[in-house]
Amino acid sequence: MDLLGSGREADVYAIGEGRVLRRYRRGDDATAEARLMSHLAAHGFPVPQVHSANGADMIMERLDGPTMADAFAAGHLGVDDGAAILAGLHEHLHRLPSRSGRDSILHRDLHPENVMLTTRGPVVIDWHNAAEGRPAVDVCLTAVIIAQVAADPGHPHAGAATAFLGAFLTRVGGEQLDGLGEALEIRRADPSLTAAGAAGLAAAVTPLIRGAVS
Incomplete structure (x- = not known):
């Protein structure tokens, strides 16, 4: 192999x-x-x-094509087009019937590195963290993940992430931010975050997220 x-x-x-x-x-x-x-x-x-x-x-x-993140980095995908794709995937996912028949299906890690741009269109990968719940929480998890990049001054795509965050939240609507508190709690539990990073997460990303819809 x-x-x-x-x-x-x-x-x-x-x-x-x-x-x-x-x-x-x-x-x-x-x-x-x-x-x-x-x-x-x-x-x-x-x-x-x-x-x-x-x-x-x-x-x-086996999927063909790059991830959305790689397409951005290569200059093959614009911010507005990428935001429209990601917002559309959220909308499509959240209106599908869940297996329990109660809450919506949430990916909980739906960001540009988990979307492949294939010859048959965008395809969402890595469903390991999926669960059921409120769609606003899923939308806010995406916003938090993007804002983490935007908040990192050393990240090469921090500026692009800031623009993408604004375009994405404009597409999904500011009313989705009522899921932000729950999204932050879920993200703090991510084992990839250090204790300091988890503790400072809300302070780092909340102003960026709320500022993007003000």
């Missing part, structure tokens, strides 16, 4: 025949994620086709 890439939690290998193997390094069970992706695909939401899942392994369709 050829290693294609590694994320925070999983490695992805090419296994031929237009397929990849995604393997969780900590042994997380991928079967619930696979069932959710199959549910989404059955309702017309753009996700990679799942061929099988067993334990920490999931075999999926």
Whole structure:
């Protein structure tokens, strides 16, 4: 198998025949994620086709094209177009029936690195953090993640992230910010954040987010 890439939690290998193997390094069970992706695909939401899942392994369709983040960096995608794509994906996802029949399906990590721009259109990857809840929380999680980049003066895309944050929130509407408190609590629990980063998260991103819709 050829290693294609590694994320925070999983490695992805090419296994031929237009397929990849995604393997969780900590042994997380991928079967619930696979069932959710199959549910989404059955309702017309753009996700990679799942061929099988067993334990920490999931075999999926190999996608072509760059991530949205890579397309931005290469100058192949503009801020307004990217914001429209991301806002549209949120709207599409949140109106689909959930498996429980109660709350909406939330991706909870829907940002430009988790959207592939393929020949069949944008496709959303990495459903490991998905849950059910209020759509405003999902929208605000996206805003928080983008604002974290915008708030980092050393990040090469901080300026672009600020512009993207404003364009995205203009698309989704300021009323979605009633999910910000819950989104911040979820984001603080992210194991990739240091204790200091988690403690200072709200102070770092809230002014950027609220300022983008004022």
